[in-house]
Amino acid sequence: MAGPTPDPRSGIGERYDAALASEIVVTTDHGAIASGLDPGGGAPELPFDPDSVGSVDRGGGPAAPDPVVDALLNSFCEGSDRDPVDAAALSSDG
Numbered sequence: 001m002a003g004p005t006p007d008p009r010s011g012i013g014e015r016y017d018a019a020l021a022s023e024i025v026v027t028t029d030h031g032a033i034a035s036g037l038d039p040g041g042g043a044p045e046l047p048f049d050p051d052s053v054g055s056v057d058r059g060g061g062p063a064a065p066d067p068v069v070d071a072l073l074n075s076f077c078e079g080s081d082r083d084p085v086d087a088a089a090l091s092s093d094g
Contacts, residue, residue, distance in 0.1 A: 025056065025068060025072065026053070026054065026056065027057060027062070027063055027065050027068050028055050028056070028063040029055065030053050030055035030057075031053075033053055033055075034050035034052075034053035035050065037050070037053065065087035065088075068087075069085055069090065070084060070085070
């Protein structure tokens with residue numbers, strides 16, 4: 001039996017009882033990323049501070065992507081067995 005017809009104006013999470021969250025983890029070169037961001041693209045009433053862009057390296061962590069990927073996967077997969085992942089294997093360029 002089909003459920004109610006979803007409102008086409010609602011978000012996908014509301015229509016399908018689901019959610020999507022995504023993040024970008026910057027390991028290094030936060031300055032290059034900050035300088036490439038468009039300060040006029042978001043909400044004009046909120047000023048953009050390029051110094052607010054950080055990285056794992058800037059925060060005192062490793063600049064190399066492999067230990068960062070492993071730390072994230074260990075956090076997300078806590079209690080599960082998993083094989084180490086090569087960060088280059090996750091890249092569309094790698």
